[in-house]
Amino acid sequence: MSPAKDQRTDRSSVTRDALLGAAERLFAEHGMHAVSNRQISEAAGQGNNAAACYHFGSRADLLRAIETRHRTAIDAIRSRKLEELDSSHELRDWIGVLVYPFTEHLEALGAPTSYARFAAQAMADPTYRDLVVAGALTSDLMLKTVRGINRCLPDRPKRVRLGRWMMASNLLMHTCAEIEGELAIGKPSVSSNWSVVAEELITALVGLWEAPPARPANTTSARPGRDANSSITV
Known part of the structure; x- marks a missing residue:
């Protein structure tokens, strides 16, 4: 050349x-x-x-390029964490593999950062959610992390597991986005240390996943041969 x-x-x-x-x-x-x-x-x-x-x-190609630039670094951290984890059966260890790559990457970027807020915007936008986020959530490294977390959980109906994963992904992404935004203006209300943020997130996510499923809602209806006030479990 x-x-x-x-x-x-x-x-x-x-x-x-x-x-x-x-x-x-x-x-x-x-x-x-x-x-x-x-x-x-x-x-x-x-x-x-x-x-x-x-x-x-296109705009889609631009968004993919932004995500790819960060995803490479995040995947490298997650791969290392998976190797270190070996065959742990501790839920907190596996949730760490979910959380640490994201927070360690944000810390490595140095302040101010904007990636967490970008990713949160993408997650909340139905036009771009699948375009930007879906690939990251279905990568081999993420699927291995998901399987590791699931192995540590009590038996749960599929609807409960899906619901908890939706809550967990939003908690992780939007918490980091909020903190990143505060750091960008120099007024952190929680912590300016991403290591502390990671530990708090992991503790919260352990509680989220270990919490028992909600009791099914009860409905009341009048049917032939039944008291109109009797409870019917859905």
Whole structure:
């Protein structure tokens, strides 16, 4: 490769990184639909207002690129945690494999960060949830983590397990997003230490998963041969 081509490649890489950083921050602060490609290009210091389109094509490709940039680092941490865990049967250990990769990655990025808020925005947006989040939740490393957590749990109906996973993913993502937002303005209300945040999250998630299922709701209806006030278990 010629020196001139090397320089063009380097400039392109720098521009892409600037666009990814600007897009992530703007999406985190304003949501997925309130940010234009022109705003992203301007925030990245690009004179060409179509720079985001030129380097990434569609909005979907831009979002995937942001997620992929972080997912590589998070997966590397999760892979290491899984190797260290070996064959533990402790629920807290396995929940740690879920939580630590995310919080350790945020800590490694240095303040201020915007990835947790970006991911929370993606989770809450039905247009982009599957596009950005689904791949991360169904990766081989995540599925191994899920199976490890499930092995440590008491027998639960499938509906309960699915419900707890939905609650857990929202608790993890949105808690980190809230704390990240507070850190970004220098006013943390809980803790500025991601290690402490991780331990609190793990403790909360252990309680969430170990809690017994709610008792089925009772309904009352009048039927032939039954007292109208008798309870019918759903």
